[in-house]
Amino acid sequence: MFRNQYDTDVTTWSPTGRLFQVEYAMEAVKQGSAAIGLRSRSHVVLASVNKAQSELSSHQRKIFKVDDHIGVAIAGLTADGRVLSRYMRSESINHSFTYESPLPVGRLVVRLADKAQVCTQRSWKRPYGVGLLVGGLDESGAHLYYNCPSGNYFEYQAFAIGSRSQAAKTYLERRFESFNESSREDLIKDAILAIRETLQGETLKSSLCTVSVLGVDEPFHFLDQESIQKVIDTFEKVPEEEEDGGEAEAEAAAAPTEQGGAGDQDVAPMEM
Amino acid sequence: MTKQHANWSPYDNNGGTCVAIAGSDYCVIAADTRMSTGYSILSRDYSKIHKLADKAVLSSSGFQADVKALQKVLKSRHLVYQHQHNKQMSCPAMAQLLSNTLYFKRFFPYYAFNVLGGLDEEGKGCVFTYDAVGSYEKVGYSAQGSGSTLIMPFLDNQLKSPSPLLLPAQDAITPLSEPEAVDLVKTVFASATERDIYTGDKLEIMILKADGIRTEVMELRKD
Numbered sequence: 001m002f003r004n005q006y007d008t009d010v011t012t013w014s015p016t017g018r019l020f021q022v023e024y025a026m027e028a029v030k031q032g033s034a035a036i037g038l039r040s041r042s043h044v045v046l047a048s049v050n051k052a053q054s055e056l057s058s059h060q061r062k063i064f065k066v067d068d069h070i071g072v073a074i075a076g077l078t079a080d081g082r083v084l085s086r087y088m089r090s091e092s093i094n095h096s097f098t099y100e101s102p103l104p105v106g107r108l109v110v111r112l113a114d115k116a117q118v119c120t121q122r123s124w125k126r127p128y129g130v131g132l133l134v135g136g137l138d139e140s141g142a143h144l145y146y147n148c149p150s151g152n153y154f155e156y157q158a159f160a161i162g163s164r165s166q167a168a169k170t171y172l173e174r175r176f177e178s179f180n181e182s183s184r185e186d187l188i189k190d191a192i193l194a195i196r197e198t199l200q201g202e203t204l205k206s207s208l209c210t211v212s213v214l215g216v217d218e219p220f221h222f223l224d225q226e227s228i229q230k231v232i233d234t235f236e237k238v239p240e241e242e243e244d245g246g247e248a249e250a251e252a253a254a255a256p257t258e259q260g261g262a263g264d265q266d267v268a269p270m271e272m
Numbered sequence: 273m274t275k276q277h278a279n280w281s282p283y284d285n286n287g288g289t290c291v292a293i294a295g296s297d298y299c300v301i302a303a304d305t306r307m308s309t310g311y312s313i314l315s316r317d318y319s320k321i322h323k324l325a326d327k328a329v330l331s332s333s334g335f336q337a338d339v340k341a342l343q344k345v346l347k348s349r350h351l352v353y354q355h356q357h358n359k360q361m362s363c364p365a366m367a368q369l370l371s372n373t374l375y376f377k378r379f380f381p382y383y384a385f386n387v388l389g390g391l392d393e394e395g396k397g398c399v400f401t402y403d404a405v406g407s408y409e410k411v412g413y414s415a416q417g418s419g420s421t422l423i424m425p426f427l428d429n430q431l432k433s434p435s436p437l438l439l440p441a442q443d444a445i446t447p448l449s450e451p452e453a454v455d456l457v458k459t460v461f462a463s464a465t466e467r468d469i470y471t472g473d474k475l476e477i478m479i480l481k482a483d484g485i486r487t488e489v490m491e492l493r494k495d
Contacts, residue, residue, distance in 0.1 A: 086355075089352070090352075093348045093351050096348070097344055097348050
């Protein structure tokens, strides 16, 4: 109830010991379209939903290569995410230059987190409005981290952020215990299935998602549309064949998402 | 009152020779593998050739510590370029970057004598030759290093480029075929090894073509 009095400045505490500006920044992450990360012992998969502002425009890039052994998926203010990706690339290049070896993922996320923390303790700054799923491989194995606008970071076996990510998280919670031993192909399939959960009824097409993989002996790279469609075909075929009313259902599914698009106009256009 | 001179130099010359020849659809870059200091040999198996990008290969003689530092800087800058433009640097772009990087240290230069070889955007071979502070020129062939004075006149005789001042502009590329160019390189190194004490041990040849890079190694005299 006192939220409005203590939320103007990031440097103002609330009586209950909260920094509302930081929490509002975390809200921005929840408004962005979904991003998902999973890891096994040897591979990390990052996937995201491609939501374009309109049919006329291209979709925002949400997954970035940081180095051969590190990739990052973002949700929230993509501009902030782009800037932070550039910082991560710079840190990675500088580390390789000085130490002639790849930057361990844990060190990168700590620096990212410290950078985010600075913005929570300066009156002339604002917190970064983006959540980052950092996936990477180093000498200690495969890692997946989530970096928060608050400056906190956690390591995960699998995680999802952004809008409707709870559906994906529920799916991942059921399956995560087996991920460590998963094969690369199964990991990719699970990532795409998790993406499907966030679409909630919309038909899953390869044009709707971006998937990236990195692993032992496999530098970070994006999967092309064909490979993604092949994985989708392994589990989407049956529902398409069954329904005659399938077309009608697809149209019905399309209508709500259009309405959803109109509703999103309340959300500032920079947030995807 | 004569000027006081330093009793220590930040530079050393590790010797060696580098050569590059541009062809219609290939580029040959070659260097010996001897690394020396003064009259001593430090290594008989040190590579002076560095791949900077898919279509750009650098070969440098001079002070190898500076060469190594220069190569690291270029490698990092290439990574930044790839992140920004989503593609590899072309050879002419790398040529300009190398020139700028060298001039950046105009008042404490990289003691590196560079030859950059590769394929341009049209797939034709190109060779760029440099001085220590970044002055560069696109040529059809070049030699740098301790054996360059022995090799360059012979390449001029065999490959003489049209003058860059001619109009209309003529191609600097040699009409030689790839096997002929590789053979020429082997010949010039064998000759240079005879008279230049800093050149010898082994010859490393990299042949760049549109489909990839091939490496050949040839033994040279070890004395």
